[in-house]
Amino acid sequence: MSSAEFPFIDPPGREQYQPCIKCGLCLDSCPTFQETGEELESPRGRVQLIAAVDRGVVPLSAPKVAATLFSCLDCRACEVACPSGVPIGSLIERGRGQVVAMQRAHRSWRGRAAVGTTTRLALKHLLPNPKRLKQVGRLLAAAQRLGLIKSRARFLAPVGMRRMAEAMPLVPRTLESDTVSSDTPPKARVGVFLGCIMDVLFADANQATIRVLQHNHLGPVVPGGQTCCGALAIHAGERDQARVQARQNIDAFFASDLDYVVTNAGGCGAALMEYPEWLAEDPQYRDKAERFSQKVVDVAVVLEKEGWRAPSRTSPEKITYQASCHLSNVMKAGAAPVRILKSIPGIEFQEMADSARCCGSAGIYNLTHPEMSEALLKRKMADVPDGTETIVTGNPGCWLQMLHGVDAYRPGIRVRHLVQVLDDAYGREALSTPVATGASE
Amino acid sequence: MTVKKDGPIGADVAEKLVGVVGSEHVLLDIEERSLHSYDATIHRFLPDAVVRPASLQQVSDVLAICYQARIPVVPRGASTGLSGGSLPVHAGVVLDLGRLDAIREINQEDLYAVVEAGVKVERFAQAVGAVGLLFPPDPSSARASTMGGGVAENAGGPHAFKYGVFRDYVLGLTVVKMDGTIIRTGGKTVKNVSGYDMTRLLVGSEGTLAVVVDATVRLIPKPAAKRTLLTVYDRLDDAASTVSRIIAEGMQPAAIEFIDDASIRVVESFLHLGLPLDAEALLLIEVDGSEAEVIRQAEEVSRLCRAMKARSVEMATTDQEAAKLWTARKSISSAVARIKPTKVSEDATVPRSQIPEMVRRLKQIGEKYRVDLVVFGHAGDGNLHPNIMCNEDDSEEMERVWQAVAEIFAVTLALGGTLTGEHGVGTMKAPFMRWEHGDQALDMMRAIKAAWDPDHLLNPGKMFPEDAPPWPISLQPWESSLAKERRSSNE
Numbered sequence: 068m069s070s071a072e073f074p075f076i077d078p079p080g081r082e083q084y085q086p087c088i089k090c091g092l093c094l095d096s097c098p099t100f101q102e103t104g105e106e107l108e109s110p111r112g113r114v115q116l117i118a119a120v121d122r123g124v125v126p127l128s129a130p131k132v133a134a135t136l137f138s139c140l141d142c143r144a145c146e147v148a149c150p151s152g153v154p155i156g157s158l159i160e161r162g163r164g165q166v167v168a169m170q171r172a173h174r175s176w177r178g179r180a181a182v183g184t185t186t187r188l189a190l191k192h193l194l195p196n197p198k199r200l201k202q203v204g205r206l207l208a209a210a211q212r213l214g215l216i217k218s219r220a221r222f223l224a225p226v227g228m229r230r231m232a233e234a235m236p237l238v239p240r241t242l243e244s245d246t247v248s249s250d251t252p253p254k255a256r257v258g259v260f261l262g263c264i265m266d267v268l269f270a271d272a273n274q275a276t277i278r279v280l281q282h283n284h285l286g287p288v289v290p291g292g293q294t295c296c297g298a299l300a301i302h303a304g305e306r307d308q309a310r311v312q313a314r315q316n317i318d319a320f321f322a323s324d325l326d327y328v329v330t331n332a333g334g335c336g337a338a339l340m341e342y343p344e345w346l347a348e349d350p351q352y353r354d355k356a357e358r359f360s361q362k363v364v365d366v367a368v369v370l371e372k373e374g375w376r377a378p379s380r381t382s383p384e385k386i387t388y389q390a391s392c393h394l395s396n397v398m399k400a401g402a403a404p405v406r407i408l409k410s411i412p413g414i415e416f417q418e419m420a421d422s423a424r425c426c427g428s429a430g431i432y433n434l435t436h437p438e439m440s441e442a443l444l445k446r447k448m449a450d451v452p453d454g455t456e457t458i459v460t461g462n463p464g465c466w467l468q469m470l471h472g473v474d475a476y477r478p479g480i481r482v483r484h485l486v487q488v489l490d491d492a493y494g495r496e497a498l499s500t501p502v503a504t505g506a507s508e
Numbered sequence: 509m510t511v512k513k514d515g516p517i518g519a520d521v522a523e524k525l526v527g528v529v530g531s532e533h534v535l536l537d538i539e540e541r542s543l544h545s546y547d548a549t550i551h552r553f554l555p556d557a558v559v560r561p562a563s564l565q566q567v568s569d570v571l572a573i574c575y576q577a578r579i580p581v582v583p584r585g586a587s588t589g590l591s592g593g594s595l596p597v598h599a600g601v602v603l604d605l606g607r608l609d610a611i612r613e614i615n616q617e618d619l620y621a622v623v624e625a626g627v628k629v630e631r632f633a634q635a636v637g638a639v640g641l642l643f644p645p646d647p648s649s650a651r652a653s654t655m656g657g658g659v660a661e662n663a664g665g666p667h668a669f670k671y672g673v674f675r676d677y678v679l680g681l682t683v684v685k686m687d688g689t690i691i692r693t694g695g696k697t698v699k700n701v702s703g704y705d706m707t708r709l710l711v712g713s714e715g716t717l718a719v720v721v722d723a724t725v726r727l728i729p730k731p732a733a734k735r736t737l738l739t740v741y742d743r744l745d746d747a748a749s750t751v752s753r754i755i756a757e758g759m760q761p762a763a764i765e766f767i768d769d770a771s772i773r774v775v776e777s778f779l780h781l782g783l784p785l786d787a788e789a790l791l792l793i794e795v796d797g798s799e800a801e802v803i804r805q806a807e808e809v810s811r812l813c814r815a816m817k818a819r820s821v822e823m824a825t826t827d828q829e830a831a832k833l834w835t836a837r838k839s840i841s842s843a844v845a846r847i848k849p850t851k852v853s854e855d856a857t858v859p860r861s862q863i864p865e866m867v868r869r870l871k872q873i874g875e876k877y878r879v880d881l882v883v884f885g886h887a888g889d890g891n892l893h894p895n896i897m898c899n900e901d902d903s904e905e906m907e908r909v910w911q912a913v914a915e916i917f918a919v920t921l922a923l924g925g926t927l928t929g930e931h932g933v934g935t936m937k938a939p940f941m942r943w944e945h946g947d948q949a950l951d952m953m954r955a956i957k958a959a960w961d962p963d964h965l966l967n968p969g970k971m972f973p974e975d976a977p978p979w980p981i982s983l984q985p986w987e988s989s990l991a992k993e994r995r996s997s998n999e
């Protein structure tokens with residue numbers, strides 16, 4: 068219910084911030100507080116600033132309100148740390164929704180726009196539109212192959228975009244089919260969520276996901292009609308747009324009768340899991356969103372849950388794992404990815420300190436807040452253990468950021484998705500042994 | 509008294525402050541002011557400005573400027589305080605000491621360290637731990653709270669039972685008086701009888717006498733081994749009696765923490781550790797020392813707990829398991845907000861033989877006033893934390909809450925205890941100070957305050973009754989009942 072202080076729909080709720088007893092136990096978990104030491108840049112500060120707006124002490128239009136709501140990484144480390152269970156992420160996202168709605172309502176509002184125009188255009192037109200994104204993806208791929216992108220991008224794109232382009236891997240062929248059949252009847256009905264960035268920039272990870280699932284008798288379907296998860300829109304305060312995407316995805320996946328909606332991108336999975344919160348005020352979709360979100364699971368977790376077979380060997384490699392903050396803090400994937408890595412013979416696993424701390428990618432945060440993002444990336448790279456050959460991660464945002472990071476600070480280290488490591492190992496087996504599939508443990 | 513009441517900082521003063529700390533560290537906007545208007549109590553007061561000095565000289569200059577302009581100054585660490593200590597009740601400047609965050613020296617030969625006020629207690633403890641030393645005071649807020657705040661509140665923690673509180677470790681201080689004068693107290697020696705012990709006076713002075721800039725603290729060697737025991741009780745009474753018995757038998761565990769049933773439930777819903785939800789109470793006990801000693805102590809304590817009708821006594825098998833249990837304990841104070849959103853926390857402390865009686869009385873008070881009263885805390889020191897969970901929007905309920913609080917104080921004093929074991933007086937307990945100390949002792953405290961800060965500009969409105977904001981209930985009803993209780997307990 069909106070109020071004089073938060074005049075737009077779906078505002079931060081009093082009942083959400085009230086259990087914040089200002090104990091400060093979340094402060095130290097927050098990467099932006101760790102960097103700055105400022106209350107303004109802390110979870111407690113963000114929650115209490117929202118409370119101050121709601122109580123009429125601070126106007127919504129006060130510049131630091133927008134600034135601190137948007138300087139949050141959405142990493143949710145604070146939610147895991149908060150003993151009283153304050154829904155900090157939701158409060159901040161709802162707060163952003165108010166800021167963005169206010170900026171739109173007052174064209175004359177002269178505050179620093181929270182999200183740049185490039186980003187907003189990308190959000191609105193590019194990410195939710197797989198065709199267009201694929202076109203851009205192909206363009207980027209071609210440009211990259213031709214060696215154009217680095218030089219052109221340098222003066223065309225904002226710093227963040229440029230960095231992303233520099234970090235970008237060669238874009239492989241995108242996934243084309245809408246359904247994937249399986250030769251044996253699957254153990255569970257699994258639908259794969261493709262994700263917008265994943266499917267274009269890292270389509271081979273999607274393909275690897277499907278092969279790995281097939282290999283473990285979880286032969287998935289890939290429901291047509293799915294779209295971007297809406298995470299980037301919700302983080303940007305574009306809540307209406309995010310809801311449109313959420314409804315579309317719910318419909319797409321409900322068309323098939325599924326046990327699981329499997330994601331290979333922590334950021335997307337976290338968003339899908341939070342659809343009930345986004346659609347809380349939508350009587351038509353509220354319940355569906357609830358049922359949908361309960362089916363959402365990360366690929367590593369579904370493998371462990373339904374049973375998987377460890378590959379017999381892979382080439383020896385020193386691997387460390389960057390736990391995506393969304394995968395850990397929201398999807399609560401826990402140690403599943405690490406357990407999987409550790410059980411592949413040949414892999415020498417090295418623990419990364421504070422592995423779930425946000426790497427600074429945070430969706431498009433590296434585009435909107437390049438400095439903070441860079442500071443966090445630098446710290447992250449310093450935490451990569453010596454001798455690491457490959458950093459494994461479970462989220463495309465982290466992946467891009469890691470690529471940029473190793474480029475800048477730890478040259479020579481590879482960056483891969485967990486499913487690619489698995490897929491590769493299965494592939495090697497198939498090459499050396501006549502029949503590898505079908506034998507489940 | 510000459511306290512400058514609300515009103516923004518003049519442009520001339522602001523300019524001078526900017527001259528000292530730089531414009532990015534003089535915060536005047538309403539956003540920042542509102543972000544420095546709270547601590548972990550339920551009260552809020554807007555300051556006129558927030559100033560963030562980064563050195564001893566800057567602290568001194570800022571104080572001198574405010575002193576000349578008659579502007580109240582309130583020192584602030586991390587605002588995790590539970591008694592209103594860092595609240596700017598008469599507005600003025602909040603002096604945020606977070607930028608003073610250097611660990612200047614860790615001396616392994618003489619076993620001391622010099623640490624600045626803004627350093628987080630846990631960060632400091634980890635740094636000395638890394639070289640095999642121990643700084644024992646461990647407030648449950650240590651991840652966030654500062655060394656300066658710990659000194660100012662004389663903070664304790666679970667390990668205070670065996671190792672004592674901040675005061676037992678502070679050897680010397682560098683402080684700045686309200687007029688900007690820099691004073692050094694104490695030294696680096698373990699013994700020191702030269703003159704009045706100003707160090708011990710300043711520890712626990714809640715930022716009302718001077719601003720702490722750095723502290724020289726004593727360290728001790730880290731014990732070789734430790735073990736954590738989780739004991740489960742079907743009856744609250746048995747758990748409370750166990751604590752008194754452990755002490756009476758002369759056992760010396762490092763910590764004895766008490767957790768009641770409501771606390772078990774909230775912390776379980778936060779951390780999902782598999783704690784027994786049907787138990788009436790838990791004791792979390794840590795023993796430390798040499799490996800052999802630890803095993804002997806653990807056996808002794810287990811035997812006693814079983815004799816006191818503990819349903820089960822389990823020892824954490826790994827360090828991670830023990831760490832999880834301690835995280836659970838440290839989370840309770842915040843996790844209780846899952847019951848109801850408003851928390852009124854007290855830390856009334858009684859002589860340890862009175863713990864069973866106190867626990868019984870607390871439960872009675874909860875029933876009498878129909879309030880959700882949760883009890884946990886450092887039982888080994890007699891320092892229980894009764895927390896009343898309520899909803900500040902419900903004025904009828906709040907009325908009952910304040911009555912219950914008053915009765916808790918009355919009972920505590922009647923049992924020979926104190927209003928606060930570690931959280932400090934601040935604004936929350938100021939109105940009750942007379943009942944604990946009497947007018948004469950309070951007058952002496954006032955005289956001390958006047959010697960340091962004659963104009964009541966440094967952290968005004970704390971500690972002393974007349975400085976306090978109006979307490980929401982009248983004291984009369986329990987004033988007489990307290991007198992009666994005292995009389996009868998003397999008889």
Ligand SMILES: Cc1cc2nc3c(=O)[nH]c(=O)nc-3n(C[C@H](O)[C@H](O)[C@H](O)COP(=O)(O)OP(=O)(O)OC[C@H]3O[C@@H](n4cnc5c(N)ncnc54)[C@H](O)[C@@H]3O)c2cc1C
Pocket residue numbers: 089090091092547548582583584585586587588589590592593594605625646647648649652653654655656657658659660661662663664665666714715716718719720721838841842930931967
């Ligand atoms: C979840 C939780 C658990 C807690 N557990 C414990 C516990 O186990 N034991 C315990 O003792 N307390 C505990 N507390 C209370 C609180 O954390 C302590 O009092 C702590 O020492 C306060 O430190 P701070 O840095 O947050 O100080 P603040 O809250 O900022 O300030 C507290 C007081 O100290 C003064 N002050 C701060 N810094 C200075 C300085 N440099 N010079 C002069 N005065 C200064 C302030 O003016 C104020 O009066 C807990 C609080 C919470 C929220």
Ligand code: SF4
Pocket residue numbers: 086087088089090091092093094110111114148149150151152153155842
């Ligand atoms: S958000 Fe949670 S952890 Fe942070 S201050 Fe509030 S109650 Fe404490």
Ligand code: SF4
Pocket residue numbers: 096097098099100109110113138139140141142143144145146155156
């Ligand atoms: S989501 Fe991350 S960046 Fe945002 S407040 Fe929480 S911990 Fe800080």
